[in-house]
Amino acid sequence: MNWASIQRMDRRIIYAALIVVLSFPLFKPVGIPLVGAEITRKAFDFIDQLPQGAVVVFSTDTGVASQGEQYPQASVLFEQVTRREDIKLILITFWEQGTIYFTDLQKANPVLQTRTYGEQWVDLGYVPGAESAMAAVGDDFHKVLTTDARGNAISSLPLMADVLTAKDVDLLITISAGTPGVPEFQRQWNARHGTPMVAAVLSQFATIYMPYVNSGQLVGLLGGLRAAAEYEQYLGLAGTAGRAMDALSLSHVMVILFVGLANVAHFMQRRKAQ
């Protein structure tokens, strides 16, 4: 076998193989069973056990680039908090593209239309200013935000009458793709006001934020699309994340096979040279 030519293989062959492997299970699901991770379960259990009338801030600090991985995460978390009618929901974002998630979530799950705006939920929209804005909002909602996303005065919203600082928030959920995101919220809300946090992050950032879960700074973590698929199982949903899991599995196997082949070619070439 010509191992040298394998080592010099055109990368477009890898690209083509990856397209096939990613596309195939989307059309014909394989149905590989999925076992839930503990850090995802912690998030689910914490939200499930929130006290009656809890105030939840739902912050979509992400953009459309990461929608493929983070919209399913936002969708399952939104589904869980809106299943309980007693939970008071505050939508906010510190990313300019974050508001697009609110629109999509409400279109896909129009449950909020049946709830009283201002009493059961509010939309505070986009707040510019990154970490200093997070700190300012956490210190005093009413001082920084005079109106909500619809132009109503914050002081006129009954829900906000009891929410003055981040101390009054029972849970912060952040769908985070970068900065400002998890560390900034941890510094400005969790450390200063003791606000419990659940974060949903891209899979490549999951390893970075795992120490936050072990230290108790995060009560739970959703890492990547896999966590969204696990969450769909907990909620009894058949969503997009679950369907994508087969593609994830097969693509990982494909990359490992290619890496194995590259190593065999490398050692055969080296043996030949010796």
Add this chain to the structure above:
Amino acid sequence: MKGRELAFVICLFVGVTVGLSGYISTPIINSISSELLSWGVVLGAFALTLGLLNSIRIHGGRIARRHGTPGDRVFSAVLLGMMAIATVVGLAKGTTSDQYQFIYKTFLTPLDGTIFALIAFFIASAAWRAFIARNSDAAILLVTATIVMLGRAPIGELITRALPEATAWIMDIPNMAAQRGIIIGAALGSIALGLRILLGIERSYLGRG
């Protein structure tokens, strides 16, 4: 007082006041700190406007003065055109309107999604080129990556329960230790940089001159 000195005094005042509010809780410090943080939100909004004007200046200048290749000028024109359309539609119809959503869904989402999705192809190609066990360090990296990749995907559990268990151990022990070291190191670096700025040793943020 010259501009640079004034900027340094403002930085010192803001840094010390906001920093103190984290350690000392007195009404006056809390009040000033809260006010300064609110100004941060206003400055953030100004920064967006500044970014918009800067983009118009750079790309408008490129088109007017015929800088760069013809392709560059086309891209600049597309950028300015889309910016104008999004601004007009956003101001006229609102950012939650169907028209504004159409712009997002039709142009921005597929473009951003495509660029982000390309990472999968680059990772696959890079793994093929780089994950070669040329020495013992590379071999450790290769074995660890293989275990974690399989353990993090549902197929790992199907192959053997040992794979997700080994992945959990790698994530909880060596990864956690390394990540904690990085986080603590970065935090100490931030404190050191903050002190350098407050003491006037680090002044690069003031620009040249």
